[in-house]
Amino acid sequence: MRFNYLKHITDGLDKPGLFSELMMTYGKDVWHYAYFMTKRRDLADDITQDVFVKVYEHLDTFRGGSSVKSWLLTITRNTSLDYLKTAWIRRVQLVPSWFRQDYQRSAENEWFSSEEKNHIWSLVLDLPRKQREVLLLFAHHHLSMKEIAELLELSEGTVKSRLHRARQAMGSLMSASLSERSE
Structure with missing residues (x-):
């Protein structure tokens, strides 16, 4: 029997619970990375869905050699490159936190x-x-x-x-x- 690293670090959540937690935590990161790989929202949606299908099917293969985020982004990158190779061809904030201001801004400033x-x-x-x-x-x-x-x-x-x-x-x-x- 294989050691399930993810199950071990999540206090024994069942597979659907763990999967749901991964989607909630990393779903946006996966989508954003797919979008910036492809520059297309529709492909980012498809790739994100494919990534999480792959993750669900192979949850027990994660060994903990890297962070969960790195593992997911690696899968996202490979899936995106596959999409780009086969011609199946913004909501993130690049602006650093020190650049953003915390005061109330007018509609014009927004x-x-x-x-x-x-x-x-x-x-x-x-x-x-x-x-x-x-x-x-x-x-x-x-x-x-x-x-x-x-x-x-x-x-x-x-x-x-x-x-x-x-x-x-x-x-x-x-x-x-x-x-x-x-x-």
Whole structure:
């Protein structure tokens, strides 16, 4: 009999209960990652459904060698790449918490804030997939360099390099965008 790591760490929840807990906890992360891999909401919906079907069928295979989140995002990445290869071809916040303000904002400020977030996301979507993927995993999903390297099957140096290039590209894109807006 195999040792079921997830069942062990969740105090023996039954499979449907554990599955429900995983969906509630990580469903948005899976969907967002699928969306940024494919740039299509309909595919993100399909991929998210496929990921959780795979997870349900293979819950007992999780060994705890990585975080549950890393395991789910690895499945999401592989499923997304499969979708992209076979041509079956925003609601997240990239803006860091220190950038957000906690006071009551007017409707006008809310609109401008929303527009700015949408603009930033459109710039992120303009990045090459390899840079966009690393930036998303680091900035939104808060994975460590090591976790990103394991998930993408890359060296940590490659991850750092891609993240550096993504940041440089975002800086250039944002500077160019600001210049255009001020003209």
